[in-house]
Amino acid sequence: MLILLLILKILLFMHVTNVQYNRLIIFLTSTLIVLFLFSWIYLSKNKKKQTLAFSFYNIISALMFADVMYYTYFNALPSVKMLKQLYLLPAVGDSIKSIFTFTNFLFLADIPFLIFYSKWKKKKIRKENKKYNKIFRWGIPGTIALILVILFSFLIKNELFGPVTNQELFTYHIKDIKKTILGDEEIVQGIESFTQKDLEELKDRTYLDEGKYTGVGRGKNLIVIQVEALQNFVINHYYDGQEITPNLNKLIQQQGSLYFDKYYQLIGRGNTADAEFVSNNSLYPSMDEPTYTQYEENTFYGLPWVLRDNGYTAWVFHGYEKEFWNRSRAYPNQGFERFISEEDYDLIKTIGFGLTDEQFFKQSMDYLKELDSIDDNPFYAFMITLTSHNPFKMPDEYKELKIRKEHENTILGDYIQAIHYTDKALGQFFEALKKEGLYEDTVIALYGDHFAINSLNKDYQKLMSEYLGYTYDLDEMMKIPLIIHIPGENINETISKVGSQLDFMPTILNIMGYQNEKGIMFGRDLINYQGESLVAPQTYAVKGSVITDEILLEMSRDGIFENSRAFRLDTREEVDVLEYKDYHKRAIEEINKSDFILKNNLLKKLIGQ
Numbered sequence: 001m002l003i004l005l006l007i008l009k010i011l012l013f014m015h016v017t018n019v020q021y022n023r024l025i026i027f028l029t030s031t032l033i034v035l036f037l038f039s040w041i042y043l044s045k046n047k048k049k050q051t052l053a054f055s056f057y058n059i060i061s062a063l064m065f066a067d068v069m070y071y072t073y074f075n076a077l078p079s080v081k082m083l084k085q086l087y088l089l090p091a092v093g094d095s096i097k098s099i100f101t102f103t104n105f106l107f108l109a110d111i112p113f114l115i116f117y118s119k120w121k122k123k124k125i126r127k128e129n130k131k132y133n134k135i136f137r138w139g140i141p142g143t144i145a146l147i148l149v150i151l152f153s154f155l156i157k158n159e160l161f162g163p164v165t166n167q168e169l170f171t172y173h174i175k176d177i178k179k180t181i182l183g184d185e186e187i188v189q190g191i192e193s194f195t196q197k198d199l200e201e202l203k204d205r206t207y208l209d210e211g212k213y214t215g216v217g218r219g220k221n222l223i224v225i226q227v228e229a230l231q232n233f234v235i236n237h238y239y240d241g242q243e244i245t246p247n248l249n250k251l252i253q254q255q256g257s258l259y260f261d262k263y264y265q266l267i268g269r270g271n272t273a274d275a276e277f278v279s280n281n282s283l284y285p286s287m288d289e290p291t292y293t294q295y296e297e298n299t300f301y302g303l304p305w306v307l308r309d310n311g312y313t314a315w316v317f318h319g320y321e322k323e324f325w326n327r328s329r330a331y332p333n334q335g336f337e338r339f340i341s342e343e344d345y346d347l348i349k350t351i352g353f354g355l356t357d358e359q360f361f362k363q364s365m366d367y368l369k370e371l372d373s374i375d376d377n378p379f380y381a382f383m384i385t386l387t388s389h390n391p392f393k394m395p396d397e398y399k400e401l402k403i404r405k406e407h408e409n410t411i412l413g414d415y416i417q418a419i420h421y422t423d424k425a426l427g428q429f430f431e432a433l434k435k436e437g438l439y440e441d442t443v444i445a446l447y448g449d450h451f452a453i454n455s456l457n458k459d460y461q462k463l464m465s466e467y468l469g470y471t472y473d474l475d476e477m478m479k480i481p482l483i484i485h486i487p488g489e490n491i492n493e494t495i496s497k498v499g500s501q502l503d504f505m506p507t508i509l510n511i512m513g514y515q516n517e518k519g520i521m522f523g524r525d526l527i528n529y530q531g532e533s534l535v536a537p538q539t540y541a542v543k544g545s546v547i548t549d550e551i552l553l554e555m556s557r558d559g560i561f562e563n564s565r566a567f568r569l570d571t572r573e574e575v576d577v578l579e580y581k582d583y584h585k586r587a588i589e590e591i592n593k594s595d596f597i598l599k600n601n602l603l604k605k606l607i608g609q
Contacts, residue, residue: 010169032144064107162559223383227422266536280505281505291598293330295601301335309517400421470572520602542556
């Protein structure tokens with residue numbers, strides 16, 4: 001019974017994790033491993049064989065459950081390294097509930113009932129007291145093991161070992177544990193390809209040539225607002241005649257504003273924290289564990305440090321616990337001199353995670369005035385909002401939009417209510433800046449940290465596609481707005497150059513008029529860069545995926561490039577992936593070089609020189 005149920009769960013696991021290629025081989029591999037382990041247990045002389053078998057069954061069921069829960073949100077299987085982040089789970093309880101589907105629950109649903117079966121089975125085994133001869137006891141597990149060896153030899157010979165083990169339950173985790181202990185072979189390849197010439201080219205890329213809008217913000221304060229789950233589709237969008245983000249729309253329309261409408265998230269295992277890291281450092285995030293955790297002690301030279309070297313004071317503001325995502329320990333090396341966190345605010349009004357955005361901005365004003373008064377120097381304030389966080393459940397008193405019945409209590413209806421509230425809080429903040437005399441002398445940059453509605457969830461994709469009137473795919477999901485406002489400047493432009501959070505730092509440095517003279521930036525100044533764009537996501541789309549000015553190439557989960565898909569961003573017409581293999585290779589090379597810099601703390605050596 002346990003074997004049969006586990007095999008059924010394997011089929012369900014393959015369905016939930018969207019295994020498309022080599023399904024029969026993957027299923028056969030998983031089944032053989034299950035048969036080997038159970039035959040080895042049940043044919044042994046161990047008197048507690050039923051306890052061992054049931055324990056193994058529970059462990060594998062729990063592993064499958066954890067995998068599918070993670071996959072439902074991230075479109076990838078988790079790494080064992082993420083066990084370090086288990087302490088974060090209580091804080092994201094509501095988000096976990098939103099992905100706790102009936103299908104996912106099935107991986108655990110039978111365990112309470114099987115407790116009674118296992119007790120009965122244990123008594124039956126004792127009563128029968130079967131004893132097997134050595135040939136039988138070792139022959140069956142040995143035969144299955146031999147078949148597995150033959151199967152793996154076949155996979156290796158036919159170059160299918162990687163594609164299968166990228167998706168198969170047991171071998172994926174064995175390979176992941178091995179990689180965790182011995183290191184990443186891909187990074188080794190990256191190290192071999194990283195030369196002094198590459199370093200010089202990155203240094204040349206980091207130097208910003210003078211061009212359009214260079215230095216228009218020089219000497220001004222800089223406030224950067226990272227807005228929780230702000231997607232681009234809500235900008236300039238009306239829901240049944242109701243403007244979803246009126247204050248952001250107004251900001252875009254004002255003189256002095258630049259709006260980047262083809263701007264994409266670029267995060268790793270750390271989600272919101274990685275959005276901060278990438279935006280402030282123009283380096284790719286870690287895919288092993290959250291970057292703030294893995295590289296807490298590294299030396300960096302990102303936006304806070306560049307501005308500090310030009311006379312600025314750099315503070316960071318967030319109305320949540322300072323230990324979350326390891327922020328309090330990571331921020332000093334990021335260049336922030338003070339962290340205004342939850343303990344510095346009065347939690348008089350909370351929603352979901354904590355302090356409401358309205359109170360966050362209102363109470364931050366006193367700190368901003370304090371920051372502005374330090375030695376009469378300009379300041380850099382990096383502010384992270386909170387309220388519009390998944391699952392977007394707003395109290396009725398904060399719901400201002402009238403939602404259709406068909407969208408009530410759906411992720412779409414809940415999200416636009418939440419982001420409308422955050423937009424209102426932003427509008428109040430802009431007015432407060434004007435009242436306190438800070439607005440006219442401050443550059444304001446604002447962007448979303450990551451998506452709100454997952455296109456990889458079939459139900460969500462159908463809901464969004466029907467609402468928007470076109471296919472809600474990865475490109476729309478990962479697209480976030482970037483808005484930069486420079487008061488007093490006679491400019492107003494929408495820039496449709498494809499870019500990502502990797503490009504934020506060079507773009508804002510061009511506006512502020514400062515060079516990054518000590519560090520390295522992988523991004524480009526989106527205002528002046530004339531070359532072809534390349535965005536290389538690693539989460540939700542597999543490493544090697546690419547977004548350019550023309551196409552999105554989504555790498556196949558089995559790791560075989562030919563099984564990938566690509567389509568044009570303008571017409572959504574599918575195109576031949578083979579035509580874009582050079583972009584795929586370039587994306588992997590870029591990521592590996594950034595990984596090499598992080599893993600070897602190379603910036604410390606560069607700055608020392």
